[in-house]
Amino acid sequence: MEHQSEKKFPLTAKDYKLYEEVGEGVSATVYRALCIPLNEIVAIKVLDLEKCNNDLDGIRREVQTMILIDHPNLLRAHCSFTTGHNLWVVMPYMAGGSCLHIMKSAYPDGFEEPVIATLLREVLKALVYLHSQGHIHRDVKAGNILIDSKGAVKLADFGVAACMYDTGDRQRSRNTFVGTPCWMAPEVMQQIHGYDFKADIWSFGITALELAHGHAPFSKYPPMKVLLMTLQNAPPGLDFERDKRFSKSFREMIAACLVKDPKKRPTSEKLLKHLFFKHAHSNEYLARTILDGLAPLGERFRLLKAKEADMLSQNKALYEDKEQLSQQEYIRGISGWNFNLEDLKNQAALIQDDLVSNSEDSSESRKHKDGQENLCFESASHSKAASHLEGELNVVHNLEDPLAAFPMKPLRALKGCFDVSENDKAADSPSL
Numbered sequence: 034m035e036h037q038s039e040k041k042f043p044l045t046a047k048d049y050k051l052y053e054e055v056g057e058g059v060s061a062t063v064y065r066a067l068c069i070p071l072n073e074i075v076a077i078k079v080l081d082l083e084k085c086n087n088d089l090d091g092i093r094r095e096v097q098t099m100i101l102i103d104h105p106n107l108l109r110a111h112c113s114f115t116t117g118h119n120l121w122v123v124m125p126y127m128a129g130g131s132c133l134h135i136m137k138s139a140y141p142d143g144f145e146e147p148v149i150a151t152l153l154r155e156v157l158k159a160l161v162y163l164h165s166q167g168h169i170h171r172d173v174k175a176g177n178i179l180i181d182s183k184g185a186v187k188l189a190d191f192g193v194a195a196c197m198y199d200t201g202d203r204q205r206s207r208n209t210f211v212g213t214p215c216w217m218a219p220e221v222m223q224q225i226h227g228y229d230f231k232a233d234i235w236s237f238g239i240t241a242l243e244l245a246h247g248h249a250p251f252s253k254y255p256p257m258k259v260l261l262m263t264l265q266n267a268p269p270g271l272d273f274e275r276d277k278r279f280s281k282s283f284r285e286m287i288a289a290c291l292v293k294d295p296k297k298r299p300t301s302e303k304l305l306k307h308l309f310f311k312h313a314h315s316n317e318y319l320a321r322t323i324l325d326g327l328a329p330l331g332e333r334f335r336l337l338k339a340k341e342a343d344m345l346s347q348n349k350a351l352y353e354d355k356e357q358l359s360q361q362e363y364i365r366g367i368s369g370w371n372f373n374l375e376d377l378k379n380q381a382a383l384i385q386d387d388l389v390s391n392s393e394d395s396s397e398s399r400k401h402k403d404g405q406e407n408l409c410f411e412s413a414s415h416s417k418a419a420s421h422l423e424g425e426l427n428v429v430h431n432l433e434d435p436l437a438a439f440p441m442k443p444l445r446a447l448k449g450c451f452d453v454s455e456n457d458k459a460a461d462s463p464s465l
């Protein structure tokens with residue numbers, strides 16, 4: 034694949050020297066590296082093409098998008114080429130790493146509001162550009178917000194980006210689950226009418242909460258539970274009591290993004306004019322405030338990886354089969370976990386109809402009926418949402434069992450949701 038940037042980045046592996054690992058995703062490992070002829074430090078994302086489930090189209094799309102986009106807040110690839118069975122994507126090195134890594138290393142309870150406003154304004158500028166170019170990012174989250182040594186913020190990872198103007202197969206792909214469940218908009222989960230760039234606005238709102246708390250809402254629950262909670266509960270938001278340290282404008286900005294009806298969410302352009310972003314500062318402020326004193330990225334990454342491996346081995350005895358292990362990884366907050374629609378379909382298919390009807394009269398299922406109504410009638414009050422959520426959380430007894438924690442009635446609805454096939458999409462009444 035040809036290079037696009039002004040400097041001529043070489044297209045052979047021998048012209049690069051790989052240093053330490055600085056990141057790991059679902060499909061790739063990222064290294065700090067030296068581009069020898071240009072004497073420039075870069076990041077190289079190495080994708081093992083043999084492990085990519087033959088999704089070569091998806092990869093080609095990501096790289097193509099990364100090369101064509103041109104905006105200061107989007108991570109642009111310098112070039113890419115294959116070497117053996119690997120694809121190397123050469124890109125600017127973002128020495129601060131991702132916001133998720135920074136939080137995990139130094140801000141486990143989230144950032145202060147001026148930092149969040151600064152980060153989010155930069156991300157929003159990237160979204161305004163992407164949307165104006167007809168792209169949906171589809172994976173906005175703290176793990177994809179990268180910072181360089183000077184505090185410049187760039188949105189990365191076009192692995193799941195889609196083009197709004199695509200037709201045929203690509204267009205149909207917008208009727209599939211793509212992204213990471215905690216950040217996923219309800220309409221993306223429902224798979225009924227497809228979705229548009231407003232899905233990014235929902236993920237942006239969830240990312241705002243993630244940056245405020247250090248983790249996304251529902252992040253400690255298994256994927257299926259996240260799905261149900263997103264669909265049936267009132268949208269998450271800042272809590273009046275627990276989140277007193279945050280301003281009214283921040284609370285309102287998040288509430289504007291996290292509206293279940295995508296039509297009622299603002300466009301990225303309109304959102305950028307929100308009062309909240311008036312609190313944003315400069316890149317230097319970010320560098321000074323959150324990067325100063327941090328260990329080099331490779332070192333931080335190594336420590337985090339060792340810590341996670343340690344936790345995983347401790348939990349191995351408890352969680353033996355593969356599926357539960359992957360849930361455990363999810364509970365630990367690994368952002369790279371992606372929705373596996375087949376797993377969820379299988380889980381939903383396991384639900385027996387008689388089991389569902391037997392449980393319908395229980396007080397538990399009555400409790401959740403309220404939740405379902407919230408799907409149609411948006412609750413304006415987030416504190417009500419919080420108390421409803423509390424009720425939800427109280428029913429979680431056994432996280433090891435992927436089904437035990439789920440209310441039965443919504444599960445049946447979910448089953449209906451999965452039954453939607455390409456041919457059914459015209460059906461005008463959604464199952465939920």
Ligand SMILES: Nc1ncnc2c1ncn2[C@@H]1O[C@H](COP(=O)(O)OP(=O)(O)OP(=O)(O)O)[C@@H](O)[C@H]1O
Binds near residue numbers: 061134192
């Ligand atoms: N240019 C870069 N500079 C520094 N670190 C980077 C760079 N690109 C990626 N990383 C780090 O590597 C991690 C994984 O990269 P990336 O998200 O691109 O992989 P992925 O397999 O597409 O991930 P996922 O699908 O899990 O989001 C990032 O979260 C980030 O911490």
